[in-house]
Amino acid sequence: MTHPFLSIRNLRKAFGAIVAVHDVTLDIPRGEFLTFLGPSGSGKSTTLYAIAGFQDPSSGDVLLEEKSLLAVPSHKRNIGMVFQRYTLFPHLTVAENVAFPLRVRRRSDAEVKKKVADMLALVRLESFAGRLPGALSGGQQQRVALARALAYDPPILLMDEPLSALDKKLREEIQGEIRRIHRETGVTILYVTHDQEEALHLSDRIALFKDGRIEQTGTGEDLYLRPATDFVAGFIGNSNFLAAEHLDTINGTATIRMTDGSVISGVRPNGTFGKGQKTRLMIRPEAFSMERSPASAELNVEIVDIAFYGERRRIVARIAAGQEVDIRPTSAAMQSQGVSPCSRQVFFDPATAFLFPA
């Protein structure tokens, strides 16, 4: 049986009475790009710090190739890390910053020189070798930090919201760089972010954190198309949650009654529900279409507003109970006529709709 490359076992971290991480268990294969996604205070950074050695966990273990890291001080863990704020050494040039981890490891001058050149080429900053960090833009500084973290070929690279201080355009540019560098070096990356788009764009797998626990682990597609809980459904992508009454579940599909009395069959229940139990139906805005198809269910809404968003339209509608529904059909699927408030039916495939407890 093959053992996992990096293994987090029942990790728990409490600060006095406040528990930051309740119980996190996760196996990470070599070379994976795994993202810890979650709102602030969900325990994702605390978990990362436990791996880095900045905070000792209250209980649990972190194993790298079956050896516990906990007794190893952080300067001997041989882990690379890129931080949220730029943590370059301000008194050292770009080249000296990248050389720093090699110098403290007492590598030969020739090796340091070659490695620094390789690393600066990797992040495409060769011409900035002699500059001080203060003379670089934020994006350039994070690329130097990346080069410094990879200079000693660490088996694991930790990234703690490395792009949160950058503007949107730079963020996208560096995301591309990070993907390329992951491809080229094959390093295992643990990446922390609260930005779901960033997580979906970058990662092989995402571990979604909530209140110090992992809510769901899986590919971006898993989390988006098969959310395990309503929290996952609400956090990844956009979702509508509509009140519904559960009538019956047969062969894994449920039949429900909406607040306006209409009955919908064939939705996917997340959990088991009793007859008459109050539930919430989750429908993605882009799962709605304006045309009826054989399998589709219908929803009576009153259109409040229609806006054009390029490839999609964004419709604000309201169901009889007064709740607003976010509907985003493709622009081609609907002419822009009928902008004025009107009542009509919109359609969705019940197989893409999930039932969650109320």
Added chain:
Amino acid sequence: MSVETRRNFGTVRVPAGLNGLLPALILIMLFFVVPVLALLLRSVTEPEPGLQNYAALLGDGTYARVFFNTFLVAALVTIVTVLVAFPVAWMLAIMPSGLASIIFGIIILSMWTNLLTRTYAWMVLLQRTGVINRTLMTIGVIDQPLPLINNLTGVTIGMVYIMLPFMILPLVGTLRAIDPMTLRAASLCGASPFQAFRRILLPLSLPGVAAGGLMVFVMSLGYFVTPALLGGTSNMMLAEMIAQMVQSLLNWGLGSAAAFILLVVTMALYALQLRLAGARRMSGGI
């Protein structure tokens, strides 16, 4: 000049400003520049015109020893102060700000306490039958009282104590500006705590060490009370010598010359510090 003024008409208010500054300028001239010039004048005119006072001071072995001793004590005090102040400043820089303000308050309070009182307190502690010697003898660490007073040890202890706040305050400012994350980054890069200190924390804190160190050194050069009370006759400092020349020997010329030499050395050191700080800024560091 007039073109320059006309172009900026309405915004340039230098003449008015100068008028406003005049009282302050007169004050500075009257109380700071004139006395220094008088000092210089006395040093080359008393008892008769010429440079004989300077020749005597710089040529005589006894005076040379006092100069040497002055610099030795000032350097020693500066080094010990830096060594003691650094860990204290680092703790103040990283501790929660509420607790740090309380400790700052205590340090400042000690600065406001009368200098003479604090120095006499050290005499009580350090003398042969003082608290320290008696305690050490009672618990049997020593048989004979240690010579802690009327020598270099006494002067250094007393002056380091007085100088500590002047070192701690600028150092805390510099250390607080250093992002603690930078040290975590160094640690993850593989730097041992000592390497992180030597290669990252120390170089980054040098501006504060230099600023505080210069202040302590310059203040120590001209210090009078503490060396006079805690020092011995064999390691007299310049300020004591000047006091003796003026008060006991009534030799104003020689005293003025000694004071002027001290002033020139101090100004030279200050200029050097500005130069070094300027060079650091030019190179783009800190």
